[in-house]
Amino acid sequence: MEKIFASIITIGDELLIGQVVDTNSPWMAQELNKIGVAVKHRVAVGDAWDDIWYALDEESKHADIILITGGLGPTADDITKPLLCEYFGGKMVVDEPTLAHVTHIFANILKRPMIERNAKQAEVPDVCTVLKNEVGTAPGMLFERDGKIFIAMPGVPHEMKWLMSNQILPLIPTKFKAPIIEHRTLLTAGIGESFLAELIQDFEAALPANIKLAYLPHYGMVRLRLTSSGFDKDAIIQQLDYQFTELKQQVSAYLVIDEDITLQAAVAQLLKKYGKTLATAESCTGGYIAHLITAMPGSSAYFTGSVVCYDNRIKTELLGVSNEVLHTVGAVSEQTVTLMASNIVKLMNTDYGIAVSGIMGPSGATDEKPVGLVWIAVADSQRVITKQFNLRFDRERNIQMTAINALNMMRMLIVDNH
Amino acid sequence: MEKIFASIITIGDELLIGQVVDTNSPWMAQELNKIGVAVKHRVAVGDAWDDIWYALDEESKHADIILITGGLGPTADDITKPLLCEYFGGKMVVDEPTLAHVTHIFANILKRPMIERNAKQAEVPDVCTVLKNEVGTAPGMLFERDGKIFIAMPGVPHEMKWLMSNQILPLIPTKFKAPIIEHRTLLTAGIGESFLAELIQDFEAALPANIKLAYLPHYGMVRLRLTSSGFDKDAIIQQLDYQFTELKQQVSAYLVIDEDITLQAAVAQLLKKYGKTLATAESCTGGYIAHLITAMPGSSAYFTGSVVCYDNRIKTELLGVSNEVLHTVGAVSEQTVTLMASNIVKLMNTDYGIAVSGIMGPSGATDEKPVGLVWIAVADSQRVITKQFNLRFDRERNIQMTAINALNMMRMLIVDNH
Missing domain, CATH: 3.90.950.20 (CinA-like)
Structure with missing residues (x-):
């Protein structure tokens, strides 16, 4: 089965000195999963030209879709945009719709004068497709090379989420035929990971090869997740639901809820x-x-x-x-x-x-x-x-x-x- | 200047499907920074043999210290330990002190019978140095090759933190002569990133080459961080403090606090x-x-x-x-x-x-x-x-x-x- 793989590259020194916790990547991974794209790799690199360049080379070896967040701000430590321009062999041009959008934001929403630095947000490499960011000044940028797509987004969580939801997730199925990935998750309490593994070891051993079981311990509770993927959605769901029903029965004494909710x-x-x-x-x-x-x-x-x-x-x-x-x-x-x-x-x-x-x-x-x-x-x-x-x-x-x-x-x- | 670089490899499918947020890496990065080790790269890979192997190969090209968390649990989806054993060409042996420790935990703290699966936690590759984990059953493991060190830890946050604080951070300076890395951070409110950059652009342009300025916007506030590193601690601190005092004056109208605190x-x-x-x-x-x-x-x-x-x-x-x-x-x-x-x-x-x-x-x-x-x-x-x-x-x-x-x-x- 032909799987579609994504890599997530997050950019910023703040990620490497531990000043911020990356909550973007988990959210992106969840959303990609829902449309059948498996995240293969996540990497964080600093605001360093060579490291970002190397990460682009490296991740494109293993993934079909390379998602890049961060480093698109208006300040001097943000080097992602010029780097992408050079990486894909383009030159910087003003994107008129983005300039109009940035001007509108300053005039009507922020109600502040716009400075040169803000107008720069509208400059983009001429080799990218601009993805409009309605909730911020830095647009998303889509590059294509050798059948792979590279998409750069701002690292500000609500801007990244808006771009993913409104621009990127709808675009991916038009470029790739992704398989269905289905998960079934339940939450147990009152039993440790080892004892749970002991309890369901026969079940685990008898699972079909295409279904994967994962143990996710979290604050004294253990989540169990069954995962399957393929192109025949009905068959996958039927098989997964059958195994999930069996799993629920086996752990019934410890079952909190049979959904992936808190x-x-x-x-x-x-x-x-x-x-x-x-x-x-x-x-x-x-x-x-x-x-x-x-x-x-x-x-x-x-x-x-x-x-x-x-x-x-x-x-x-x-x-x-x-x-x-x-x-x-x-x-x-x-x-x-x-x-x-x-x-x-x-x-x-x-x-x-x-x-x-x-x-x-x-x-x-x-x-x-x-x-x-x-x-x-x-x-x-x-x-x-x-x-x-x-x-x-x-x-x-x-x-x-x-x-x-x-x-x-x-x-x-x-x-x-x- | 010879910098010491670390890479952090986090292992687990849950990181790639977005089921958990990785708070371990930021904490590790902060602690490494304090002892002069710069994190160069952070990667997250799934519970997949080839991917973990590739990450070990790849990260050891760029870093002196490779820290690995996750995949050391007692269940079948945890493959890190056998993989490390094969990667470093060893064979699995029972570590008697660890077995005694695991037995003690079950007998005296958990007060539950120990099962075979738990005893397995005491098996380690014979080519590693065991780092005792006093707060859990899975020990840390140290491997050395070509002047680089590889350390595997459990992914459970409080166990990772205990191992880092008590075993790994004290050990690193005995293996490497790391430079001093110093940061000075202040928090501003009431001014956007672009306007702040405008305000201090002359300051930024005049900064000595060895001092780096970073803008860290967060919930409508912007943190500014100056970073310097080297081996002459007094000189670094003196120069950094001088620039930091200057920066504080320039942003005084928006200054919340001149420390890296919330x-x-x-x-x-x-x-x-x-x-x-x-x-x-x-x-x-x-x-x-x-x-x-x-x-x-x-x-x-x-x-x-x-x-x-x-x-x-x-x-x-x-x-x-x-x-x-x-x-x-x-x-x-x-x-x-x-x-x-x-x-x-x-x-x-x-x-x-x-x-x-x-x-x-x-x-x-x-x-x-x-x-x-x-x-x-x-x-x-x-x-x-x-x-x-x-x-x-x-x-x-x-x-x-x-x-x-x-x-x-x-x-x-x-x-x-x-």
Whole structure:
């Protein structure tokens, strides 16, 4: 089977000194996958002429589509455009539609005078096809050579996404006949990667050769992904669904959800399905659970709000945790989270409530309460379920693990109620 | 000057289909930079034998140190270890100290029976030096060839970080004499990249050849970074500091902070410096501002808490926004955020308060109030400062931009008060 391969080249010194995290490439890879293009390779290079040139040579050996982001800004450290011009043997010319677009942006949107440097954004190599960027000043540029295509885009995430969605992804199927790539993903909790592998080893050994199984551990949960590809879509889907049904049965005791969605999205689905509402009372997670939920569009339909009670006084005044409780068993205790959970349900008038309190580190530990000790409670109007955790990670991961465990306890309570 | 170059190879299909964001590489790059090692290249390859092999060949052409993460797990899709064994011409042997360590972890920490698959973690190529991983079962492995070193680590972030910090970073200076690499970074707000470049173009043109200037735009702010390297640390620092002082003067009207820290860390520094406290009342950011602050260790010293008032009823009941205000001017209005800000200061008994309300999209817009309309207020006990924003991005970026703008308004209010 003839696969279509892409390479992603990201350009910028900031990627090599670790000043930014590359979230562009994963997004691009996901979108390419949906149209049957497999990403073969991803490379990051600095703002250095020779390194970019070498990467273009190298990646074009292995891929049909070479996607390039970054280095198209108006400043002197951005060398991608002149380099591409020389690489493809062109000369720089003003692209009139782009100049009109840049002029329009400055006159009507930014309402600032345009300077020479901005007008330069409209200069492009005469050997490229200009891909209009409606949400920024730097256009996309398409080059073709030896049956391969090279597309350069700005590295600003929302501009890259706009160009990919509106220009590049629609263009690729007109140039290449890509196979179908299908994935089926499920999420498990409560079982480690090794034990899961043990549990399904016969299933794995018996999988048809064209179906690939991957284990993706993430914050104490493991995602399992089956992948198949080919040109007969119906046959691929039928075979993949058959194996996926089998896999779901084998891991049913640990199955969280049989879709490639986040745990918070799984909780949101349940709340919407049953018409229920949720609020959180967060000490150690400091609003992170509320953020995970409200980052999802439409969350106002089921999420009422949160009290982040970092200071113990707020636990007392807003969440009814008495000074006596705080002084005897302390803020990180079963009693405290029980009160927080049942009272956030009352305060916010919701069906469900989540409460967390713990010591995330690196400081804050006492002799009795080490870093990583966390109490979580989930409540409805009838009952409160609590659980103690002893996390063993750094602050960032402890916060994330607390949120994941709290959301999973919430999920189980809702499932149990229906 | 003889520079020491590193390449980072990350292994795993999940990186190529976009299922995970690689946060390991930026962290590794930062740490390598601190000890004078420049990252030349970063590549991501799938769990495919030929691709990994090719990447090892290729990266060793350009780098002195090749760091490899991922593919060391106990499941069948992890092929890195046998591949490295064959690549370096060794055979697999049991490493007794690792076996004892893995046995210890299962017996005393996980308290689960160990299975054959876990014991396999203790098998290593006999041509490597084992680097003990105290926080996980897969050890690091060091290979040497032709004056270059290759180090394989697990991809689990906290295990990679532990191995880097405790084994690999201390080891590198014993193998290579690396130059000093120094950076000076400042953060600006309120000026676009092009205008900033215009403002400092004479400065940039006059920079000594060994100092490099980079523009790093990020969420409506621009970071400027000066970089120099060499073996005479004092001379480098003196020259860099001289240029950095000059740069700070030139951009003084837009300078947020002259360190490479986040805006929330800059706000935290000010609060600690003046002994002040902060609380937030968040509608559209849904707890994200509180999360940014509480993600920093020690934030309980100055952060009291937050009310996430996603439901309007919470705005009324906890933050004193009357039904009349909500019905006349609405939840996304200057009046609403003014009340939220002044009342969160009273409710949480803090010196400062932040309040935000807006329409983050994609839904929720009305004829008068489009997606991206945001009102932000910052308050102390004496006054409330408000500002309207019209953001033009997607939900995720609108939330982030709102948080950044709110933190910057907070910063300016504190600075203005002192």
